Amino acid sequence: MLNRVILIGRLTADPTLKYTPSGVAVTQFTLAVDRPFNSQGGEREADFIPVVTWRQLAETCANYLRKGRLTAVEGRIQVRNYENNEGKRVYVTEVVADNVRFLGPNNGNPSGQGNDAFKPDKKYGDPFADDGKPIDIPDEDLPF
Amino acid sequence: MLNRVILIGRLTADPTLKYTPSGVAVTQFTLAVDRPFNSQGGEREADFIPVVTWRQLAETCANYLRKGRLTAVEGRIQVRNYENNEGKRVYVTEVVADNVRFLGPNNGNPSGQGNDAFKPDKKYGDPFADDGKPIDIPDEDLPF
Amino acid sequence: MLNRVILIGRLTADPTLKYTPSGVAVTQFTLAVDRPFNSQGGEREADFIPVVTWRQLAETCANYLRKGRLTAVEGRIQVRNYENNEGKRVYVTEVVADNVRFLGPNNGNPSGQGNDAFKPDKKYGDPFADDGKPIDIPDEDLPF
Amino acid sequence: MLNRVILIGRLTADPTLKYTPSGVAVTQFTLAVDRPFNSQGGEREADFIPVVTWRQLAETCANYLRKGRLTAVEGRIQVRNYENNEGKRVYVTEVVADNVRFLGPNNGNPSGQGNDAFKPDKKYGDPFADDGKPIDIPDEDLPF
């Protein structure tokens, strides 16, 4: 009934922009969020949290976010599941963002030159290619 | 650098209270959080989000929370990983709570009678038995 | 650049539904939010936080919320100011809600019978009559 | 029962560090938080939100925060009131922070040279001198 997440962290890599079969933009990236200092010393630790954005926000994120950039994300936790190649159910937890703030200094080119994310081939297929499951979500069922 | 989650949902089952080898209480439960209405009709949908609490809060949750109870949880997203039986790295995402509010009507017995969670056998081993990985976290490394 | 508030508390009174000159619904109420226990004993304390909602959400809140009802509110802090009768600038801080959850048991009548809030007279004037300042906000400038 | 605020904005001025009569550090500053773009064009708008921090966090904020610095704040809304010189009750709404992140580039000197906030005279009196009301809060009643 209420599900709200706010994160500030850094992108672990350039974002990935893809499109659903019906042409809806979806961008994914992972935020490294440092845990509060472990006073006992020890190494620096972080949580690596997958983030998804949709539609207009997806395009904007793909255009402006880059690896290492400090970013604030607002959204909700989503747990989706699918059957993998071996017929086993896999659960994926991610943050579906509805608000993203670019906090790092804008190191320039929103043109995204030299970044794969900027040559989206509008390939029709799974926007989450890594898990090998094509998704074909009708627009009215999109998580955002 | 900032990682905050607020959830309101219902327990999918009674909470599970266990103890780490060093005797620290840890309680786990899953919150079913209804997604905002899908105006297109369709079935009711929910996210099922695993929650962990530690120490004093763990004891309190085990004492007062029960299946179906409406509950508010504040905490942070944590992604831990371990190697499973087949030597594959598995990622578990959960909310580590530092604040829990019992919203449902208090249906009585905090004594927890008739609930397995109330006969913790202080078994020394993995507090997250399901993934089959014993953990032996020294107190100063506890996530909370 | 980011401004998010989440409250759970109880209405101190029935909500007040009014309309802007251009006919936009606006509902106000105050949430009493208990502070965390003061271990030193002492009396129970609470913060009394004014909440505003607009449009469709305003109508819904006026229909379902009542004095004493446990309620979750999501929104942002807004500080508006106006000149009072004595020509002094007054600052009003309130939470502009974009999401409201009714947590208490639904004590029945959404018809709102016997409650002033249900006979809005569409009076053209200040929706926040108490401070005596008429506001005539063009729709495109509404805070929500 | 739950009261959480997360803000990202810029300091409108250097923070002010003072001490309560019993010697507890308290730092105040105001965050300018830009509102989401008003698509209708129009001027840039912001909310100016007063923030208070206590104890160790107060010292750290006084040492590192400066006018204009981008800052994330986590805390709760507090509404305190006092009687002013004319015997009228005045309500002050502010965010009591328990977590502060410095997001701007660290423009150097944490020594705070050339900033009044760094020569706290430990004056015994109201840490919120502007409203002219001395406060003498026993340590166990501090809001944080």
Add this chain to the structure above:
DNA sequence: TTTT
């Protein structure tokens, strides 16, 4: 009274 306000920040970039």
Add this chain to the structure above:
DNA sequence: TTTT
């Protein structure tokens, strides 16, 4: 001015 306040809720349970």
